Amino acid sequence: MSTTLSPVLSDQWDAERSWTLATYEQGRGYRALRTALGMAPADVVTAVKDSGLRGRGGAGFPTGLKWSFLPQPDGGPRYLVVNADESEPGTCKDIPLMMATPHLLVEGVAITSFAIGCTHAFIYVRGEVLHVYRRLLRAVEEAYAAGHLGKNIHGSGFDLDVTVHAGAGAYICGEETALLDSLEGRRGQPRLKPPFPAVAGLYARPTVVNNVESIASVPSIIDRGVDWFRSMGTEKSAGFGIFSLSGHVERPGQYEAPLGITLRELLDMAGGVRGGHELKFWTPGGSSTPLFTAEHLDVPLDYESVGAAGSMLGTRALQIFDDSTCVVRAITRWAEFYAHESCGKCTPCREGTYWLKQILARIEHGRGTMEDLDTLLDVCDNILGRAFCALGDGATSTITSGIALFREEFEAHITGGACPFDPVASAKFDYTPRNRRADVHALSGVAAGTVGA
Amino acid sequence: MATTAYEPYEGTKLERLERDAAQAMARYPDTRSALLPLLHLVQSEDGYVSPDGIAFCARQLGLTTAEVSAVATFYTQYKRHPNGEYTVGVCTNTLCAIMGGDAIFDELSEHLGVGHDETTEDGKITLERVECNAACDYAPVMMVNWEFFDNQTPDSATQVVDRLRSGEPVAPTRGASSVCSFKAMSRVLAGFPDGRADEGVGAGEATVVGRRLAREKGWTAPAGPASAESTDTEASSAGQAAGMTRGRDSSVDQPAAPPQGGTQGGDTGRGTDASKES
Structure with missing residues (x-):
């Protein structure tokens, strides 16, 4: 018997005007918030802890446990910061979620803030998704107007302000401490841990940083219960x-x-x-x-x-x-990405990604040597575990695994003096690469037409 | 060229910007957090982060111009020279590149006669290679002023830039009903809504492909305890039992006897929890 799909977060994605408060409230919208406001905040934390929800941003750290690391309230502010800086190549879940159902995130923010004693939460969304930012701003505005945010939410005495903040283009800001520096108006560079954000985060105050999908999962856990959530997934990877x-x-x-x-x-x-x-x-x-x-x-x-x-x-x-794809081309492009996005703070990553990019590029174009493969692995070894944050480690993953799995393909580039693959074969459409055209200029100046896009 | 010149920071422009800056700063407990929004705001006026714009941010926030510049130069969306009316970004990260993004970039580069981070002579288009923009299921992807143009080809991309240059309104695949200017976009990114959130679709085809398949096949998540609107204890516990049964029915790998007595401990915790929730 095979596993089937289980639409929860995506349940309303195909609804008419799915992004509006009206549509969201036709479903289960903001029901969980009312439930949560009737609970003790500590019980909300316990429920999320017991659900087994783990961070959906990549690291998989237990969400409720992260919340419980906040020190006892000292009367000063505590913050929730949502990491909506989705930028990991290949990752494309949070952006469509926020475009289709931004209220799911806003409700999760309200419940989480109530649970951790936060009265001012932030959603840090990458700046390169204009319409998603519009939708989030609008959703927050609607939620204020409906009394889901603001003062004395639904008569509970709980106050919450939410600021939606647009980044400005930097992959590293997905790293939680770099995100905090960026949100404080600085270059987005990671901080030394400890102290962890739970102790000294935004403005050096106790802070929870969670991924969009993690926070968006919270309303369903509160609404339908821990057992329901745990009925999906595995014992240690619930939901x-x-x-x-x-x-x-x-x-x-x-x-x-x-x-x-x-x-x-x-x-x-x-x-x-x-x-x-x-x-x-x-x-x-x-x-x-x-x-x-x-x-x-x-x-x-x-x-x-x-x-x-x-x-x-x-x-x-x-x-x-x-099988039409050149693995060397794929890995080289990723390496170029990491070199471009390295924040420059630590030497292993800044210098290492720079050299990985150079060496891979010459191998891809048939100018590498067999020794280059060992150099690549050596550079990776000098980055992995020695970089300041996970960006450096991540930069090595596809290189070391790629060489282990496809060493003969790297060698073929070296011995053959060129890439043995045709890029046209892996593209989604047919085209003639520029270097194969008899007269490139004959093909330019395509008549302006109307496109249905 | 209109895009290279900007009005001096004085008179009505300065008053307006000071009002906007005060509004942006009020969103944060610490005003320095408003630096990124203020840099977007400067771009919405000048079309790039101008020297006077840097000085403006510094004055508003009590920073030095060096501190502001250090931040402005860290982020790729902040332009150090006048940007075109439209930033056309072709994703050339691995997945999009392989699916055809490289070919699209080459075609546009040749067609427009500009390379990466260069602007056409008419000041209309700044062409860029961009990194993954979280739309991989629509590869190859092109962004125009950070609106999504999904499933592009060299032809479709060329037609888009031609229409932009001729001043026609151009609609993204997922986004507002037409692409706005770089300056208008920057003002939104500074946190000043343009009232266009309700335009466009909620989701594209790839976003809902799984949702629709589930509808077709009748697949749902377990109903859960709150399947009825009632939240009373009886309905809740009955529902939870049903939820657990469904869990067992699923083929998901759930060890019958997890190590460390996880199930038993978990059950106790859940029991406590259920009573709290009802």
């Missing part, structure tokens, strides 16, 4: 999650399912790998997670099983690449 399929798959998109579903099951739902091709490699949780191949089709996609198989569940960003 559901959004699995994002992209790349060479017939029907890419968002598939919400219990944790523990396999890629084989998800691919069946998504119509399989692109017609006429075989699965070559995939990422289970974004570009910072070691690569998997067809051998891993039946690995249950939960934290423990993916970890035991040598990778990480990460953000459940399942990027699917078929």
